[in-house]
Amino acid sequence: MAGLAERQTRFLADLIAIRSYTGQEGPAVERTLAELRAVGCDEVWRDSAGNALGRVGHGPRLLLYDAHLDTNEVADESEWPHPPLQPTVENGVMFGLGASDCKGGVAAIVYAAALLKALKLEGEFSVVVMGATLEEDAEGFALRSLVERDGLRPEAVLLAEATNLSLRRGQRGRCELRVRTTGRAAHASQPHLGESALLKMLPVIQALEAMNPGLPAHPVFGPSTQVVSLIEGPHTPNSVPSWCEVAVDRRMAPGESLASVLGGVQAVVGPLGASARVPDQPVRTHTGLALDGPSFFPGWFLEDGHPLLASGLAAGQALWGRAPEVGVWRFSTDGTYSAGAAGIPTLGLGPQEEQYVHAANDQVDLEKVRQAALFYALFPLFYVS
Ligand SMILES: [Zn+2]
Structure with missing residues (x-):
């Protein structure tokens, strides 16, 4: 798997080097589509709102993995230890704009698809990986478009936002x-x-x-x-x-x-x-589509004993020898649509750490990015069994 780890790191560095402020995600979407093709997804497409999508597997039970490509804007570049768009690795940690929010998560879920293909892990499931847009300004709007305009209906959603490899079961x-x-x-x-x-x-x-x-x-x-x-x-x-x-x-x-x-x-x-x-x-996609909607982002909470939560605990236990901690997010995510509005069970796990989100020392630990990819590759096996 050494080859895959190197390719994952290179992909993450490429993503960080591409500026992708909200509504201007086009080049980052194209780069993600190219990687989804390169890792061998069974289907790769851009939806009507301009999200990057790749599917692996042919099973009837559809899981959606979501991590967003847009980043917040740099306020004062002089505060950054390295230029924000110049990915820099020090001691196994990659620095750069969006490393922790949420490009480390994108690299994790895209390489989960790579692992599923490389290890020929198949079953009753299909996994769609989504390099999402618009999250920083209008979380959930791009996901709503994928579900309601384009008709993709996952039975569960996993969000690769910052959790430091623990599980998140909700947000205000x-x-x-x-x-x-x-x-x-x-x-x-x-x-x-x-x-x-x-x-x-x-x-x-x-x-x-x-x-x-x-x-x-x-x-x-x-x-x-x-x-x-x-x-x-x-x-x-x-x-x-x-x-x-x-x-x-x-x-x-x-x-x-x-x-x-x-x-x-x-x-x-x-x-x-x-x-x-x-x-x-008012919301406009990088493809020019107007997705205006009420400025209303409901909260959500995945209840105790839910199969999605149990599967996350079991996958973490299998991978790390201990069940991951379970908590909730302080900030809002695309889960406001999937779980809050659409009622699709949603769970979070990401390699990034919340302390670096929207901070000048934006960074992600590359070993955690690899571990998150393993988690996402294993997860469907626990979920459908
Ligand atoms: Zn985020």
Whole structure:
């Protein structure tokens, strides 16, 4: 397998050297498609939203392995120990932009496909490997497109985001709400002729903050929270403001829906003369497709004893002689769509470490990338048995 390990490292270095900010993933997608062909996938394609996909196996039980190709943007290059797009290996660790989020994960799942082919591991399963797009700005949107537009229906999803080779069984959700008051504009020299939307907003902000102790709670994630994070109005300092809008950042327990969140907020702000909505997030793929949708990212949690979780524990036990730890993510992932919206059982395991995600010392341990590939290659055997 030494040959495969070297090829995996080279592939990861190539991916890091390709800039792939959200919505500009085209060259990284092409590079991933070339690697999926080179490792011998039975089918390789780019879907309508521009995700890179490769399938191995012909069995009826379909597993999807997802890791995203887009990275967040470099804020200050001078803080980086090495140039962000110049992959550098030191002591078995590769440094570079996206190493930990999430290109190390892409290298792991693509080389799981390589291992499945090289070792002729076959069974009642098929595995589709997805080099996903759009995750940093609109997690889940590209995966939703693959499932709902292109009709790929996996029975389970594995996410190769950062977990340091432990298992992740869920995440909190998040959404943005917009709450608006309206008044009547008038010249600021005669304010009695107008009605200030800003003054109407004051009790609304207090009411939104006061909702916090009553929000739903989850035994693992704790209580949901919301924060009034932004306030806007007309940019006319010499007028009584005719409208005022605040943004509310809401973090949600699994099980909260768009209807339940919006309904709860509307019930509080409606009697104060305000209205609430969940805005649409504008999303455009690198192929030019518009995928705008509500800025709503539900949470999810895989329950104890679920076969997907049990298979992850068994595969880890077989590989490492001990069951991997099980936890939840602090950040949001494509699981917000697969598990949160579509109800497809979802589990996380990745070689990367959370401490390096979106950090200037972005890095991934190459031995962990190899171990994650082994895990992903073994996983289907445990899952279907
Ligand atoms: Zn990520």
